[in-house]
Amino acid sequence: MKFTIITKSLTSALSQAWSSWWSEGLKSKDTLTVSSLALLIILWWFTWISKLYKSRNPKLPPGPRGLPLVGNLPFLHPDLHTYFARLAQTYGPIFKLQLGTKLGVVVTSPSLAQQALKDNDTTFANRDVPAVARVVGYGGFDIVWTPYGPEWRMLRKVCVREMLSNASMDAVYSLRKREVARMVREIYGKVGSPVNLGEQLFLTILNIITSMLWGGGGEDERMTSLGTEFREVVGEITVLLGKPNLSDFFPILARFDLQGIQRGMRVLFLKFDRIFESIIEERLKLMENEKGKESKDFLQILLRLREEEDAKTPFTAKHLKALLMDMVVGGTDTTSNTVEWAIAELMNNREAMRKAQEELEVVVGLDSKLEESHLPKLHYLQAVMKEVLRLHPALPLLVPHCPSSACDIGGYMVPEGARVFINVWAIHRDPSIWDNPLEFNPKRFLNGKWDFNGTDFNYFPFGSGRRRCAGIPMAERMFMYELATLLHSFDWELPLDSEFDLKEKFGIVLKKATPMIAIPTPRLSNPTLYT
């Protein structure tokens, strides 16, 4: 607007000057020189002002045309990660999409991801909270959706320092061990017949997480039945979280909840909350009855913290429940799907499977059970985890970020409130970064060059910057322990009539399109090692 006004007044001033020259009868041969000079001045001013305007008002990124009102929504492909990767080939490493009234921006290059998540770290440390998360996230009391600020910092500190420190994780090793042993017993009971690994892994990881959260009080019957009810509700919540919701594309319609997704979630959430309340109540009773007898799980740590309330940013009962919820919802599907992908890739690459099992034979031995203390010595298996997360990052577009003010990324303006997707899946498969990017080759990670810290924007499966995954130590331990146990205890074959593929299905977490079904046979030297 300003630019148009300035240009108009400049042009009219110059034309006035020109006409007065003309009217005074300047008709000599200088006329041509003067008019050329005036034209040059106009051009110079025009270029200068347009540069000034652009530097002050960078334009929006390019992007495909959409329809009135709905924008690009009707053209979205359900597999968003591959659809976005294709659009990036046409529109470049940053492009925009109109998603109803929301502006979406997709970033697909390491340098632009770095500009957003590192150079503008604080601005991008916010989230665009989906309508459904407002219902389940205890109204924004959890880590994932709380805006960047003192409350989020307090929650993250509690999570990372109090619960996921090496000491706290070591303290609940016996609980992880109990659940992994239970899984091995169950699979041993199915030797020779097909096992749905997706289902088995989800259940085991959920049991591992919930037992670390509140399972330290023994195998009380009431707690076991609460656990079963809890599992069902988590499954249903995960399904609803993955459904596209009109309320997010047209926030003005959110209050009408046209698809009933928020209503459905509210019902589930109330069940969830009631289970939490019962679990906490049971624990408080146990603490009262058995004074002095501490049970080492995360609930105990959190209840202690609640008693020691910090006046500035108090840790309330809502925070406590929201944190428990973050661990369950953030940790279960992500980790269990990554282990499922690992088994699928290893079954598709027998040489890598042989190497991983040979390493286990050397480090653990076929006459012993695997312990977590073996994990740091399993270098090849660690490379397998990194390679699996390169090809199949559990959250291929991270959790969308949302700038708290307009920001310049790659010469384009990303407006405040835009929903920014970082396509880490596409970056991890970029042939200009990775040799044979589609090949599963754990050897590329044996040099120790890459880690999960998110400091290298060619490889960041857990995100980067302030909002990177809060559960990396837990994810690493659970993944390694579970995968190593499955490979050490059993050989795996495909059922004879089954078709095997590595097709992906986009959702809240990137899944295998068909579940991984395989037949186990025992590897260990002695049947007592399975009891």
Ligand code: HEM
């Ligand atoms: C293989 C397993 C996992 C993967 C690949 C993974 C990946 C991620 C990614 C990509 C993000 C978003 C980062 C961003 O937006 O920049 C994230 C956030 C988060 N993850 Fe994980 N995650 C895994 C397991 C876990 C576990 C086990 C927990 C539980 C402790 C967890 C808790 C969280 C939380 C609380 C956040 C939100 C952090 C924040 O907004 O400050 N994750 N994760």
